[in-house]
Structures are given as C-alpha cells and as structure tokens.
Amino acid sequence: MLCCAGHMASLLVALLSASSYLLVAGSHQDQEFHGAAGSRVRLQNPHKHEVHCSRERSRAAWEAIDEYLMPFVEKEKYELPSKCRLRPDNDMFREQEQHKIHFDINEWRCGFCKKAFRAEKFLDQHFENRHKNLLDNSEGRCLADLCGALHCDLMMEFKKPKSKCNAAAAVRNRHLCESLADSCFPINQGLAASRLHEFFLRQFCDAHTCDRGTKPFPKGGRKQTNRFYLALCVLTLILLPLFYLIVFLHQREMRKGVHDLKRFSKIGQKKKPS
Numbered sequence: 001m002l003c004c005a006g007h008m009a010s011l012l013v014a015l016l017s018a019s020s021y022l023l024v025a026g027s028h029q030d031q032e033f034h035g036a037a038g039s040r041v042r043l044q045n046p047h048k049h050e051v052h053c054s055r056e057r058s059r060a061a062w063e064a065i066d067e068y069l070m071p072f073v074e075k076e077k078y079e080l081p082s083k084c085r086l087r088p089d090n091d092m093f094r095e096q097e098q099h100k101i102h103f104d105i106n107e108w109r110c111g112f113c114k115k116a117f118r119a120e121k122f123l124d125q126h127f128e129n130r131h132k133n134l135l136d137n138s139e140g141r142c143l144a145d146l147c148g149a150l151h152c153d154l155m156m157e158f159k160k161p162k163s164k165c166n167a168a169a170a171v172r173n174r175h176l177c178e179s180l181a182d183s184c185f186p187i188n189q190g191l192a193a194s195r196l197h198e199f200f201l202r203q204f205c206d207a208h209t210c211d212r213g214t215k216p217f218p219k220g221g222r223k224q225t226n227r228f229y230l231a232l233c234v235l236t237l238i239l240l241p242l243f244y245l246i247v248f249l250h251q252r253e254m255r256k257g258v259h260d261l262k263r264f265s266k267i268g269q270k271k272k273p274s
Contacts, residue, residue, distance in 0.1 A: 053137070055093055056156070057144035057152050060147065060153075061146050061147050061155075062091055062094070064155050065086050065143075067222045068204075068219075069086065069203070069204075072219070078185075081184065083183055084180075085140060085180065086184050091141065092136055092138075092143075099112055102120075108120050108123045109123075110123060112131055112134075113130070113131075146176070148169070148172065148176055148177075149176040149208075151216045165210035170209055170210055171208075177201075178201070180200070180204075181197050181204075182197075185200055202218065204216060204217075
C-alpha cells in the first residue's frame with residue numbers, strides 16, 4: 001500500500017510539474033506573440049503616412065493640367081471619368097494646396113490652423129510636419145508619376161535644351177501620354193470625348209519625340225487667354241481717354257471757330273456806312 005501511495009504521489013507531482021511548464025510556456029509564447037505584434041505596429045506606424053511623392057513635381061503636373069487641359073474640358077462641358085488620373089480629386093496634395101492662403105509676396109497662411117509663413121516652401125514643410133495625416137496616400141494619386149507625359153520640366157522652367165534626345169524615354173513618355181488619353185477621353189463615349197482625345201494627343205503627346213520642331217501645348221491655354229484679354233483691357237483703357245480727349249479738343253475748336261466767325265461778322269456790320 002505504501003508503495004502504491006508513493007507511486008501515486010510521484011505521478012501527481014509529475015502531472016503538476018508538466019501543467020506548470022505548459023502554463024509558463026504558453027504565457028511566454030503569448031508574450032512573444034503580443035511582443036511581435038506590437039513590434040509590427042510600431043514598425044508600421046512610422047510609415048503609415050510616409051509619402052514617396054514629390055509635392056513640387058505634383059504641383060507642376062497640376063499646373064499643366066489646369067492651364068493647358070481644363071479650359072478645353074470645361075468648354076466641352078465634359079466630366080472626366082473616375083478612373084482618369086487627371087481628375088483633381090486624384091491628386092493627393094489637392095486639398096492641402098487649396099488650403100494655402102497667399103496674402104502677400106512674403107506672407108502665406110495655412111488654411112487649416114491659420115499659421116503664417118514667409119514663403120511657400122515653409123508652408124509646404126508645415127503641411128509635411130503637421131497635416132500629413134490629411135493626405136490620402138493611396139495608389140494612383142501621385143501626379144508626379146505623370147510628369148513624363150505632362151511636361152513638368154517645362155512647367156518648372158527647366159528650359160535648357162538637352163544635348164542629346166533620349167529616344168527610349170520619349171517613347172515611354174508618349175506611351176504614358178496615350179494611355180492617359182485613352183482612359184480619360186474614351187473615343188466611344190461620344191463626340192466631346194472623341195474631340196478631347198484628339199486634342200490631348202496634339203496638345204501633350206505629339207511633343208514626345210526627338211524632333212525639336214514639335215513643341216508641347218500648341219493649342220495654348222488659360223494663361224494665354226488671360227494675357228490676351230488683359231492686353232485688350234489695357235489697350236482700351238489707354239485709347240478710350242485719348243479718344244475722348246480728341247473729341248473734346250475737336251469740339252472746342254469748333255466752338256472757337258463759330259465764336260470767331262460771329263465776332264468777325266459783328267465787326268463787319270459796324271463798318272458799313274449809314
């Protein structure tokens with residue numbers, strides 16, 4: 001009996017030891033799992049809003065779209081399809097750019113928090129540091145990726161001609177440009193889309209060649225139209241006062257001539273013999 005009791009006690013101790021080991025091991029594994037998960041979260045958080053997209057080149061791309069494309073789209077009363085990467089809402093920086101307040105040449109303000117800055121570049125840094133969480137950094141929203149098709153270098157005034165044309169780059173940029181024309185202006189979507197498709201090819205895509213005689217934006221844009229009307233207004237403001245001055249002087253001379261004629265007539269009447 002004593003032997004059996006001792007055997008049972010030894011078995012019970014062994015079971016208790018095994019249970020304790022499993023509990024400790026499980027707890028340790030659970031800690032390791034949560035520790036690993038926490039590490040992943042900590043690693044992911046710093047990159048949650050990380051942006052690999054040039055704000056400057058995205059701005060240049062949007063300026064090309066706004067100046068050389070949108071006036072013609074508006075004239076056709078055409079709505080860009082949701083899949084078109086040229087839509088304003090497909091620019092990740094658009095909301096921030098619209099919240100820039102430019103008071104003076106040396107005063108920019110943040111439309112979100114009203115903080116003032118001396119230059120636009122400092123406001124850009126402020127957006128990067130304080131309002132990065134407002135960016136929708138999803139795929140397909142970086143306009144800088146379209147710079148090859150939209151001639152961003154020209155918009156940024158990098159106008160110095162290259163010594164040698166890169167034919168392969170020109171082919172890639174033209175292919176990207178044509179794919180934008182196909183997705184934004186499908187020719188099977190009506191006359192307006194068909195006209196804009198042809199326009200986009202001439203306005204943006206034809207210049208992607210090593211033929212230096214072909215220039216981008218041959219159809220002009222918003223600024224050219226504004227400059228024309230501005231010049232016309234200035235010319236009108238200059239010529240209109242001049243016209244009224246000429247009319248005034250002419251009328252004054254006419255009145256003076258009539259007055260002199262009456263005076264001479266009176267003198268002639270007095271010299272007649274009675």
